[in-house]
Amino acid sequence: MPEELGVAAGLVRLTFLVQSVYAEVCREHGLTPPQAQLLCVVTDAPRRMSDLVPTMRLEKSSLTGLVDRVERKGWVRRVASPEDGRAVTVELTASGRRLAETFRAQATDRLNEMVACMPPDVCTTFASIADRIVSEHAVPAVFPDAS
Amino acid sequence: MPEELGVAAGLVRLTFLVQSVYAEVCREHGLTPPQAQLLCVVTDAPRRMSDLVPTMRLEKSSLTGLVDRVERKGWVRRVASPEDGRAVTVELTASGRRLAETFRAQATDRLNEMVACMPPDVCTTFASIADRIVSEHAVPAVFPDAS
DNA sequence: CAGTATTGTTCGTAGTGCGAACCATACTAG
DNA sequence: CTAGTATGGTTCGCACTACGAACAATACTG
Numbered sequence: 052m053p054e055e056l057g058v059a060a061g062l063v064r065l066t067f068l069v070q071s072v073y074a075e076v077c078r079e080h081g082l083t084p085p086q087a088q089l090l091c092v093v094t095d096a097p098r099r100m101s102d103l104v105p106t107m108r109l110e111k112s113s114l115t116g117l118v119d120r121v122e123r124k125g126w127v128r129r130v131a132s133p134e135d136g137r138a139v140t141v142e143l144t145a146s147g148r149r150l151a152e153t154f155r156a157q158a159t160d161r162l163n164e165m166v167a168c169m170p171p172d173v174c175t176t177f178a179s180i181a182d183r184i185v186s187e188h189a190v191p192a193v194f195p196d197a198s
Numbered sequence: 199m200p201e202e203l204g205v206a207a208g209l210v211r212l213t214f215l216v217q218s219v220y221a222e223v224c225r226e227h228g229l230t231p232p233q234a235q236l237l238c239v240v241t242d243a244p245r246r247m248s249d250l251v252p253t254m255r256l257e258k259s260s261l262t263g264l265v266d267r268v269e270r271k272g273w274v275r276r277v278a279s280p281e282d283g284r285a286v287t288v289e290l291t292a293s294g295r296r297l298a299e300t301f302r303a304q305a306t307d308r309l310n311e312m313v314a315c316m317p318p319d320v321c322t323t324f325a326s327i328a329d330r331i332v333s334e335h336a337v338p339a340v341f342p343d344a345s
Numbered sequence: 346c347a348g349t350a351t352t353g354t355t356c357g358t359a360g361t362g363c364g365a366a367c368c369a370t371a372c373t374a375g
Numbered sequence: 376c377t378a379g380t381a382t383g384g385t386t387c388g389c390a391c392t393a394c395g396a397a398c399a400a401t402a403c404t405g
Contacts, residue, residue, distance in 0.1 A: 056343055058321055059309035061328035063341035066216040068332060069209050071255060083391065101352060108218060113393045115354055120391070137352040137401045162206035168334045173327060174205055180316070180324045181208035185215060187315045194210035196203055230360065248383055260362045262385055267360070284370045284383040 072165060076158045080150060086121050087158075090143065090151040093127065094195050097142035106191040126150055155195060219312060223305045227297060233268050234305075237290065237298040240274065241342050244289035253338040273297055302342060 056064070070084075077087045085107075092098065092106055100118070104111050118141055121127045126147030132138035143151060166174050203211070217231075224234045232254075239245065239253055247265070251258050265288055268274045273294030279285035290298060313321050 056325070056329050056332075057306065057310075058313055058325040058328075059306040060341045060343055061325050061332060062212075062216050062309050062313075063220065063305070064332045064337045064339075065328045066213045066220070067340050068335055068337045069213040070217075073210065073213070085392070099352090109392095110394055111353065112355080112395075116392075119354095132352095135352080135402075139353070158210070159204065159206040162209050163204070165335065166205055166209075166331060169327070169330060173330075176323065177327045177331075178203070178205040178208050180320060180327075181205075181212045182203050183316060183320075184313060184324075185203075185208060185211045188215055188312065190211045190215045192211075193214050194207045196207055232361070246383085256361095257363055258384065259364075259386080263361075266385095279383095282371075282383075286384070 068165070069162065072161050073158060076154065076161055079157070080154050082150075082154065085117055086124075086126075087154055088193055089117055089121055089141075090126060090147060091155060091194050092192070093141050093143055094148070094151050094155070095192075097130065097140040099132065099138050099140050101138065103141065106193070108191075121147075158194075215312070216309065219308050220305060223301065223308055226304070227301050229297075229301065232264055233271075233273075234301055235340055236264055236268055236288075237273060237294060238302060238341050239339070240288050240290055241295070241298050241302070242339075244277065244287040246279065246285050246287050248285065250288065253340070255338075268294075305341075 073087075074084055077084050080087070082090070088107060089103075092103065098106070100111065100114060103109075103114055107114065109117070118127065118129065122129060125144055128142055128144050130140050130142060132140055166177065169177070220234075221231055224231050227234075229237070235254060236250075239250065245253070247258065247261060250256075250261055254261065256264070265274065265276065269276060273291055275289055275291050277287050277289060279287055313324065316324070
């Protein structure tokens with residue numbers, strides 16, 4: 052009986068918790084998690100489909116469907132690439148940008164207050180270790196830094 | 199421009215990473231993440247549907263469907279409760295138990311090696327902080343401790 | 346210019362998750 | 376005891392997710 056969970060169990064449970072919070076914020080904005088992720092990823096700059104595939108870790112057919120639905124909601128737009136006649140880039144519309152921004156802000160708030168039960172220095176330690184793991188594994192920027 | 203990400207961004211990316219690893223292990227065992235989670239949750243003891251609803255944070259209709267599919271694969275069994283004529287408990291079959299055990303072991307290995315890029319003391323620190331967050335928020339045991 | 350590689354889409358399939366409606370059993374009050 | 380209510384689960388319809396195979400169109404290469 053470990054008085055403390057192993058790293059693995061802690062990671063899985065922490066992930067479960069973050070997912071819950073993330074999904075809840077999504078809901079409040081009429082988004083699903085994959086849709087929110089798409090908005091976050093194209094916030095910084097328009098991205099090609101072929102570029103989004105490795106970033107979001109989806110098959111291309113899955114991505115087509117996701118972009119279809121998000122485009123139908125008017126948050127994103129497909130633009131033909133001038134350099135490559137086959138390629139398509141995905142960019143935010145004005146309303147998509149507003150939504151992405153408020154979503155990002157609120158998700159950030161919720162997650163910050165989630166860890167705020169700990170003293171600030173512990174938070175900082177935690178954040179830097181998380182960053183270390185993440186950068187060690189080349190995790191794509193699925194959530195933007197502060198605006 | 200933060201030279202380090204905020205806690206929120208770190209959490210989201212870490213979650214993305216863990217999800218990727220978890221999903222990959224699931225795939226190798228012919229499982230989906232919700233199915234694996236169900237197996238993990240009923241590993242320790244049979245559980246009632248009504249008990250699984252808050253644990254897995256699903257609506258009861260979603261849970262019905264999930265249990266249907268997992269039962270159809272032969273990994274889980276519905277048993278009528280003797281005390282309450284309305285209630286049903288979900289328990290592992292023999293093959294379900296074997297599957298749950300090998301899945302758990304492999305997921306644990308993969309997650310451990312994911313953090314093994316850091317020195318052991320950092321891992322320990324990280325694990326204890328993760329535990330702290332998790333227990334502060336009453337996250338259900340969606341992943342069992344060592345067998 | 347022919348052959349090949351890349352970029353996206355379409356289609357079919359299985360699974361996920363929700364809410365509303367519903368049934369059966371349990372509980373509770375008169 | 377019996378009506379009314381609460382609880383435990385299922386069913387149904389819906390939208391969404393994700394995959395792989397097949398395909399079309401454009402780009403590249405020999």
